[in-house]
Amino acid sequence: MIDAHRQAFIEEASELLAELETTLLELESVPDDQEIIAKVFRALHTIKGSSGMFGYDDITMFTHDIESVYDYIRQGKIKITKEIIDLTLAARDQISIMLLPQGAGEDVDIKMTSKIIESFRNISNKVNKDKDQTPKIEDKSAVEITSKENFSSKTYRIIFKPSRDIYASGTNPVLLLNELYGLGDSISISKCSDIPLLENINPEKCYLSWEILLKTTKGIDAIKDVFIFVEDECELKINEFDTDNKLSKEEDFEDFRKLVYDLADLKEPDLQNLILGFESSSQQNDLLHNNFESKKTKEIPQTHHEADTVSSIRVSADKLDELVNLVGELVTIQARLSQIALSNMDPSMISVSEEVERITWSLRDSALNIRMLPIGTTFSKFKRLVRDLTKELGKEVELTTEGAETELDKTVIEKLNDPLIHIIRNSIDHGIESPVEREANNKNRVGKIQLSASQSGGNVLIKITDDGKGINKDVIKDKAVKMGLTQENSDLSDSEIFSFIFAPGFSTAKKVTNVSGRGVGMDVVRRAIDSLRGTVEVSSKLGLGTTITLKLPLTLAIIDGLLVKIEDDNFVLPLSHIEECVELSKADIEKSHGRHIVNIRGEIVPYVNLRERFDINELRPEIEQVVIADIKGMRVGFVVDSVIGQHQTVLKTLGKAYKNVEGVSGATILGDGTVALILDIIKLAEKEEFEEKNK
Amino acid sequence: MPKTIMTVDDSTSVRQMVGFTLKEAGYDVIEACDGKDALSKIDGANINMVVTDLNMPNMDGIELIRNLRSNPKLKFVPIIMLTTESQSEKKMEGKTAGATGWIVKPFKPEQLISVVKKVIG
Incomplete structure (x- = not known):
């Protein structure tokens, strides 16, 4: 599954890189266009952002420095120069190499990479010096998942007083508390002293605050992480208790609980006692059973949901080729069906076969369209x-x-x-x-x-x-x-x-x-x-x-052809070249004294006699047909016995053994199952011309 | 009933990754490719949370957050923004606009889930 995502990422990144290239070239002609600069920035930004997620850390690191330069450009601190564009283009190429699976041809030139990074750093350093920028604010990842299990168990007192408007930022304080409780064993007290009279209450405001005692092995950073999104919007105090200073006095658990309830406002000395009880493990279990506000994070049910429909999908080219192949087969079969239907003279079958024909044609068109x-x-x-x-x-x-x-x-x-x-x-x-x-x-x-x-x-x-x-x-x-x-x-x-x-x-x-x-x-x-x-x-x-x-x-797989016949053999000529068909009688041949020309409405047109070319040594029929084709602006005729008609042809190659055969571009299967050769009439005409000249 | 999360990002691969991760964790996911798209899809849908990128064409993340916050139905919906470390100003801008929190890109699926759990439980 991850591989599929990675594939999607690679495809997307290649598109972005292509876009980046065009945009950069555009930028070269209009270096001040803010919109184009923003486009470059966005492309880099997306590449950087997503590459890290799919394990391309090298790309993330590499793009980072480039991105910062473009950030300065965006802010107008640096002007676009030819040097920057050259560098970015070089970097773009570098990234596209990094995208390739390892060992696939080109290797990443590490020297080149570091050189590019160096140059970009120099550019951004210049700005830093020029403008004497304040040092970059260290940003801490909100959700560092580093295990800090080696911390010994410590107890903290946390005072959490969210701002009144905390709901407006979509924060639910209860969830934060739950998360906190998940860190270890805890007891907490909600303080209600700030709640106003009912008539003055605004339900969209938060009036509560909390005091929590937490025993955890995760360390103070984990606690701070819980509040990372709200630290600017609340009063937060986290104090560690000195656990070495233990009091030897054993408190009764009942008393302890009473103490917690009674304490509206916890004072440090009282807390010393409280912790002591809290830290004794048997009572700790009781504490949990007693349903104090001690909670564990809930497990989310692991259910998988159907994918949402999206407006476009990516399909590998192989699948499309397969589809087009199948449609090709269908076209062939359909031709056969039409022929059988016609020969049976069954009206109901003919109507079905016509329907199938119509659908096959639209299917063919849409299948080919997908590949366009x-x-x-x-x-x-x-x-x-x-x-x-x-x-x-x-x-x-x-x-x-x-x-x-x-x-x-x-x-x-x-x-x-x-x-x-x-x-x-x-x-x-x-x-x-x-x-x-x-x-x-x-x-x-x-x-x-x-x-x-x-x-x-x-x-x-x-x-x-x-x-x-x-x-x-x-x-x-x-x-x-x-x-x-x-x-x-x-x-x-x-x-x-x-x-x-x-x-x-x-x-x-x-x-x-x-x-x-x-x-x-x-x-x-x-x-x-x-x-x-x-x-x-x-x-x-x-x-x-x-x-x-x-x-x-337009397309390679299926062509419209003209089906012709010489003796018992079928041939297909590509229809796109064909202009007209005329008759050729014995008398016409005699008139031209054996030369291969035919007079069409006063115009002399040379022709190729396919019967001679293919050595079909049967008697010529009385009347032959000449198919006139347009070949490189010249009209050339091809003599055949009879013209059968237009035929949708699924092109099949002849295979390696026959790839050197001149004049034949492929073959197709006709409705009755026989094979017809598809003629490469351009080659045939050229060959005829060449032989004629060298006679 | 599973909770519905809307993810907004112009990068298909990020959207796919986020969407897949969330679905695996049992959430329903609605995807949108930019702020405008998000607003049009959010109408009528019952959304429990929004995860949005900041840099997007048509309507960027900041404007989307402002728009969502001005909708009485979505006033309190948690909104998480996806940022990169170079965007600390943007992050502040987003917070002011009403974002609940942020995730620094690049992030791992488990990081995303932990943030989602943090804000919608």
């Missing part, structure tokens, strides 16, 4: 990246973001992180010029990188735009020729040339830096985006800047 996250969380990470990189490379760059609320599947967002880092690194290193160079070119000193996200249909477009020097086509082409990627005399379009930058090992950087120039990076981007079934496009104007557009599917 705004992309903004990823965006905010890049602010930090840009900040660190520009510092390292001596450039000035401002990162703006747009459409942070655009939602994407969680798995897509996770896989998007690295590609985006590479692209942004590239933009800063290659794209944005140095401040001097920019000024010479009549540009603003500060370069701009814009990160924007927007949704278009079933896709999300992510654009990374910089206003740097752009990509020089000739340089790229020269390099491509050198690497043997293309011929010198080949006629290439702009986008074809730009796509070379995604080739493995391609780099035009003159020297290898920490950041880029190793030629790894852009090909990683291409591969990552491919694996997400997305596309990358580059456009650039020399001297003005570069835009890289990533087009990603």
